[in-house]
Amino acid sequence: MIYLDHNATTPPAPQVIAAMLPILSGVWANSSSQHGPGQDAKRVLSTARATVARVLGGKPVEVIFTSGATEANHLAVRGLLAASAPERKRVLFSSVEHAGHLKLAHALREAGTVVDLIPVRPNGTLDLAAAAALIGPDVALVSLMAANNETGVLMPVAEVAALTQAAGARLHVDATQLIGKLPFNFAACGADAVSLSAHKFQGPKGVGALLLRQGVTLLPQTLGSQERGRRGGTENLPGIVGMAAALELLGDIDLEAQRVASLRDALETGLRQALPDTHIWCTSVPRLPGTSYLRFGQLSVDVVLQRLDRLNIAASSGAACSSGGSQASQVLTAMGVPTEEALAAVRFSLGRSNTQEDIDTLLNTLPALLEPLLREEILTAP
Numbered sequence: 470m471i472y473l474d475h476n477a478t479t480p481p482a483p484q485v486i487a488a489m490l491p492i493l494s495g496v497w498a499n500s501s502s503q504h505g506p507g508q509d510a511k512r513v514l515s516t517a518r519a520t521v522a523r524v525l526g527g528k529p530v531e532v533i534f535t536s537g538a539t540e541a542n543h544l545a546v547r548g549l550l551a552a553s554a555p556e557r558k559r560v561l562f563s564s565v566e567h568a569g570h571l572k573l574a575h576a577l578r579e580a581g582t583v584v585d586l587i588p589v590r591p592n593g594t595l596d597l598a599a600a601a602a603l604i605g606p607d608v609a610l611v612s613l614m615a616a617n618n619e620t621g622v623l624m625p626v627a628e629v630a631a632l633t634q635a636a637g638a639r640l641h642v643d644a645t646q647l648i649g650k651l652p653f654n655f656a657a658c659g660a661d662a663v664s665l666s667a668h669k670f671q672g673p674k675g676v677g678a679l680l681l682r683q684g685v686t687l688l689p690q691t692l693g694s695q696e697r698g699r700r701g702g703t704e705n706l707p708g709i710v711g712m713a714a715a716l717e718l719l720g721d722i723d724l725e726a727q728r729v730a731s732l733r734d735a736l737e738t739g740l741r742q743a744l745p746d747t748h749i750w751c752t753s754v755p756r757l758p759g760t761s762y763l764r765f766g767q768l769s770v771d772v773v774l775q776r777l778d779r780l781n782i783a784a785s786s787g788a789a790c791s792s793g794g795s796q797a798s799q800v801l802t803a804m805g806v807p808t809e810e811a812l813a814a815v816r817f818s819l820g821r822s823n824t825q826e827d828i829d830t831l832l833n834t835l836p837a838l839l840e841p842l843l844r845e846e847i848l849t850a851p
């Protein structure tokens with residue numbers, strides 16, 4: 470199989486699994502227990518915490534382990550909002566946050582919080598002028614992703630951090646798609662809180678973290694004594710050890726980013742040459758190295774994914790599937806892309822497991838399958 474869906478999840482690295490196995494079988498005691506095995510587990514937890522903090526440029530006390538990015542996002546937004554001053558009642562999200570996170574925006578609104586969405590421009594970048602106009606003294610926090618999961622577009626975290634700091638508001642950054650793909654440093658990024666999820670960088674699923682700047686308070690959303698009272702619940706020690714191992718494996722991120730970007734560029738150039746109806750979104754703005762979001766004319770993404778499946782190539786659609794059919798991507802819709810074009814969106818997301826051979830195979834097989842369909846589509850178009 471050629472796996473081109475790294476933004477959905479990544480294959481766990483063998484070294485990650487090797488690091489987790491002895492914990493699963495041997496260090497299963499509760500890290501909050503007083504007895505010897507519990508204290509052993511506590512030491513393993515604290516070593517992993519130190520590793521996570523070191524690789525991500527934070528302090529061990531700033532690491533709150535969670536079940537992944539969704540929980541970290543909820544903890545940050547609900548927790549920071551609950552801890553904010555009474556005159557700060559408004560919360561801002563970008564209009565292209567992860568679908569689960571936009572559900573939180575909706576839920577907050579339903580419960581009476583004033584929520585505003587910061588729009589994006591047609592090229593997928595955040596509208597900074599709109600952000601500046603929206604961030605005022607009544608804002609409790611801004612929640613902004615570092616990189617978009619569909620388009621790969623990078624968001625202006627430093628610029629928004631300057632705006633939130635000037636307004637006395639908090640900034641939460643969902644860095645789930647960026648960490649592991651591009652360099653990241655918590656101390657330097659300007660955010661008060663940052664979410665991450667291990668399975669996006671060759672770690673296990675169901676584990677992640679919220680990095681919370683020292684001195685910033687949030688109200689816990691699950692009550693208990695773990696994680697300094699900020700997130701109750703027994704820590705997932707094998708997962709946490711796997712996440713730390715995955716972070717240590719990242720190595721020279723710039724070098725790997727260059728390699729992946731050149732594969733992505735070869736893919737895009739080859740597809741454009743073979744199929745001139747290929748339209749690729751967000752190519753003129755900074756984006757993640759491995760993400761390519763495109764459509765082949767207006768060929769339905771279901772048809773494209775079926776052909777890819779025949780070729781044993783895994784990619785993704787930009788559409789959210791519900792029982793009633795497919796809905797156009799919220800991200801493309803926010804960029805002003807017409808529904809019929811958005812419904813044709815295919816996402817290729819390349820990563821560490823890909824080679825030039827994968828791209829050559831795709832380019833040698835897919836165009837021949839799509840070309841007759843595109844010709845037919847043009848002939849039958851009204």
Ligand code: PMP
Nearest residue numbers: 537538539567618643645646666
């Ligand atoms: N935020 C972003 C930007 C994501 O891409 C994802 C995963 N697709 C999440 C949050 C949710 O991560 P998790 O499934 O680990 O909770």
